[in-house]
Amino acid sequence: MKHYVVDKLNIVTDYMRSAETVSIKVMVKAGSRYENETNNGISHFLEHMAFKGTKTRTATQIAEEFDMIGGNFNAYTSREKTVYYAQVLKWDLALAVDVLADIVQNSIFEPEEIQKRKKVVLEELAQVKDTPDDHIFDLFQEKLFPNQALGRPIIGTEKFINSVMRQDLIDYIDQNYSRDNIVISCAGNFDDKEFYNLIKEKFAFLPQSRKPSFEHATYVGGEVRVEKDLEQVHLTIGFPGLSYLDQKFYEQQVLAVVLGGGMSSRLFQEIREKRGLAYHISTFSMSYADLGVFAVYSATNPDSVNELIEATAEQIKLATDSITEEELKRAKAQVKASLLMSQESSASRAERIAWHYAVYGRIIPLEEIIERIEAISIEDIKSTLLKILLNEKLPTVAAIGRLKKLMPYEDIRAKFTLC
Structure with missing residues (x-):
């Protein structure tokens, strides 16, 4: 396993000689506990917007590129992190890094696409509330940490989902998506030097030094x-x-x-x-x-x-x-x-x-x-x-x-x- 720094961007790698795949994770140290009462749910909403168009690719082109190589591309949000990831065959590393870098740095958040995602996330919220073995954990978390960021649901509230605007997403990225707040990892069968050069080239546009802080939690019960x-x-x-x-x-x-x-x-x-x-x-x-x-x-x-x-x-x-x-x-x-x-x-x-x-x-x-x-x-x-x-x-x-x-x-x- 190796660690190196590319212009303040931390990179960690793990070589697997016998693997036929390679997995890349772009881990942003910002999740729902980095939000406030007003924008609760924005990390999760960004995850839904991740593959919906960039300055160089439409949403359809992104989907077609994924399907062409048979890779697994996705994103998820937790309370302390947001992760964009890809798992592809070892010879498709360069394309996977290029797409992930494009999504993290160049997503355009078209207003029309935002409106579509609002409907999808609202349906997801309704599904959680209709599923007691999911909903109980949101209720539990809220009672553990009432009126605190750590107690609020990752998915957010209906009010926020309905009101979120393009500028909200841009502002949140500006505050949280910086070089010293992101860790990029790679595991599988790949060449370390090639990966280093890909990261240096493709992630060249991340801003410097905007390390956010979170609200410390107090257990209440x-x-x-x-x-x-x-x-x-x-x-x-x-x-x-x-x-x-x-x-x-x-x-x-x-x-x-x-x-x-x-x-x-x-x-x-x-x-x-x-x-x-x-x-x-x-x-x-x-x-x-x-x-x-x-x-x-x-x-x-x-x-x-x-x-x-x-x-x-x-x-x-x-x-x-x-x-x-x-x-x-x-x-x-x-x-x-x-x-x-x-x-x-x-x-x-x-x-x-x-x-x-x-x-x-x-x-x-x-x-x-x-x-x-x-x-x-x-x-x-x-x-x-x-x-x-x-x-x-x-x-x-x-x-x-x-x-x-x-x-x-x-x-x-x-x-x-x-x-």
Whole structure:
């Protein structure tokens, strides 16, 4: 793996001799938490405009060029980044870089195309609201961080989507798309010198030194309930967790697997296999630059929701002093396997090295990550879980469905309180 700088633009590469593909990621360190209440949703809207015409290509020409080489070109938005990417056969590297550079630097945002995208994004928003196992996570995020950038939905609001103008998009790019706020990665079978020269030539027009900042978040917690006539109650319960910059970050990852990360996990065995309360239950963590969240999600019929909560709380509290070496060994194996299996994909490798450099300022070697995972002990896992459960801040509860039988918030809070 290599890192080099092209006129303040950070480039990271990972050569894969046996690969037939090459993946390029243009990672902009700006996502929905870099927005404000007025323009919430603009990062996501830009993603939708990414392939809709540039100064040198029409939207149709872009689509035809993609199809001609059989490549995968797309973009996505998260709370801390926006990524434009391509995965192509190794001999199509030059075209892929050219198209990505054109999109990032030369998109024209035609008013007519903006109006079309508004309709598409509004339909996407409606689909999210009609899909409870999607919508619940927006509700959950908003209750975690109310009236804050990190709590607002990535997709934005209907009001913003209807009102966004071409100049809004141009202004946002001017504020966020600069050389020192972008990391470009490449993984696969390619020539390093060729890639370096392509980046130097094709990305020559990115502006200098406009590094944006984000609003630091404060965990608040509480509950949100949405009454809806559904067959199931969708439920998420969360607690303050760890940032990806925290030294115990990997301990939180392993803990999530022990509790609800696989078929042998405690919650899967108790909730699904023994009690038959739910088809799906999982624990997960969401980590950001300044803080994190540790949570559990499941769905069950309205008559069983309280039993689900009681059983979940019981299993999580029991884990504070009963995790076994076998459980820990299985969890470590799952985390390591996921990491190592992703190495077979040029797209996954390009994503990993770009993100590492963007947030850590270096590419963390796999050997170092595995060593840190192997070093985790039962006491480390217990300590991390206790830190989560003994936090003085309120748990966060989000529920959608027929909720008349759902126990009060204070009772849910009490179930997860350690005596």
